[in-house]
Amino acid sequence: MNVEVDLVSARLRAPFVSARGRLQDRPLVLVHVEDADGFVGLGEAAPLAEYHGVNVEDVLEALEACRIVLNAAPPAARHENVLAEWRRMAPVPAVAAIDMAMWDLEGRRAGQPVWRLLGASAAEPVEVNYTIAAADRAGASRQAAEARGAGFRCVKAKVGLGDDAGRLAAVRAAAGPEVTIRLDANGAWSVEEAVATLHALAPVGIELCEEPVHGLEQTRSVAAAVPEIGLALDETASGAGALENRVCRAVCLKIAACGGITGLLDATRRARAAGYEVYLASTLDGPLGIAAALHAAAAVRPDHPCGLATLGLFAGREDPFPPRGGRIEVPTGAGLGDGMADWYRPE
Numbered sequence: 204m205n206v207e208v209d210l211v212s213a214r215l216r217a218p219f220v221s222a223r224g225r226l227q228d229r230p231l232v233l234v235h236v237e238d239a240d241g242f243v244g245l246g247e248a249a250p251l252a253e254y255h256g257v258n259v260e261d262v263l264e265a266l267e268a269c270r271i272v273l274n275a276a277p278p279a280a281r282h283e284n285v286l287a288e289w290r291r292m293a294p295v296p297a298v299a300a301i302d303m304a305m306w307d308l309e310g311r312r313a314g315q316p317v318w319r320l321l322g323a324s325a326a327e328p329v330e331v332n333y334t335i336a337a338a339d340r341a342g343a344s345r346q347a348a349e350a351r352g353a354g355f356r357c358v359k360a361k362v363g364l365g366d367d368a369g370r371l372a373a374v375r376a377a378a379g380p381e382v383t384i385r386l387d388a389n390g391a392w393s394v395e396e397a398v399a400t401l402h403a404l405a406p407v408g409i410e411l412c413e414e415p416v417h418g419l420e421q422t423r424s425v426a427a428a429v430p431e432i433g434l435a436l437d438e439t440a441s442g443a444g445a446l447e448n449r450v451c452r453a454v455c456l457k458i459a460a461c462g463g464i465t466g467l468l469d470a471t472r473r474a475r476a477a478g479y480e481v482y483l484a485s486t487l488d489g490p491l492g493i494a495a496a497l498h499a500a501a502a503v504r505p506d507h508p509c510g511l512a513t514l515g516l517f518a519g520r521e522d523p524f525p526p527r528g529g530r531i532e533v534p535t536g537a538g539l540g541d542g543m544a545d546w547y548r549p550e
């Protein structure tokens with residue numbers, strides 16, 4: 204199996220601001236695998252150093268090791284066996300890239316979309332949230348109005364940035380009463396701050412708050428103290444034992460953090476067995492990561508709108524999966540779908 208790895212830098216329209224920092228140029232790693240019969244599969248690593256604790260250099264190094272192992276393997280060897288040891292050692296975004304490429308390849312060999320290989324009998328459009336990226340009241344209000352006009356039923360706003368109450372009041376006023384508002388604190392608060400702030404923000408009408416605090420016991424404490432707002436694990440969901448015992452209502456799962464489609468389906472099974480509701484999101488993925496999540500969503504059937512409408516945040520690149528009426532269509536072509544490779548090489 205021949206493997207090629209390319210580092211791509213994709214510029215965002217505006218710096219993406221969260222409680223953890225600002226990001227303007229998003230590094231993504233494109234993986235291209237080709238089997239002995241000439242079938243090609245594509246995958247992508249989307250590491251966020253702040254989120255995964257893994258930087259892009261670690262991912263490139265791991266993918267180079269993978270390239271050497273796969274190139275040296277006999278053509279008839281199964282990649283699951285050849286890569287078992289590599290997978291145990293490699294950072295999860297690198298594992299995700301190879302997993303995605305192998306699903307794409309398998310779908311192309313079979314002439315089937317990946318969602319069918321995952322056992323889904325149909326692929327309904329996936330309900331997604333609109334991400335309010337603006338950190339100021341006027342910008343947030345404008346974006347909330349745009350989301351409402353475009354038919355989104357859920358908007359998501361970052362909190363823990365200062366002026367949360369003022370900005371969320373502006374969002375509610377512009378979004379109207381029907382649209383649900385999801386918060387994401389990216390673990391910015393202590394337990395005490397989370398409890399006080401969420402009590403204060405509850406009257407705005409909150410769907411869920413993602414990662415108010417880091418840590419399972421901390422999340423359990425906030426959930427007990429603020430029963431009026433559902434909480435979701437995000438960063439904390441990657442920790443050991445996070446999915447085995449339920450500490451709050453929901454969990455947000457990501458392709459890059461779960462090690463690809465295979466890891467995401469496994470995480471979903473474990474989370475649901477513990478009683479969690481599940482939804483999916485991107486880590487500012489490129490179209491291959493978004494496509495992988497859309498195929499996975501057809502099998503998972505998420506319980507809440509997914510954070511997959513993030514391709515519009517990139518500048519100078521056409522979104523291959525534009526949301527319509529707050530939903531994104533699952534690709535129907537073979538593998539992960541067609542028409543994505545050019546996105547990584549604009550112009």
Ligand SMILES: [Mg+2]
Nearest residue numbers: 387413414437
């Ligand atoms: Mg989050």
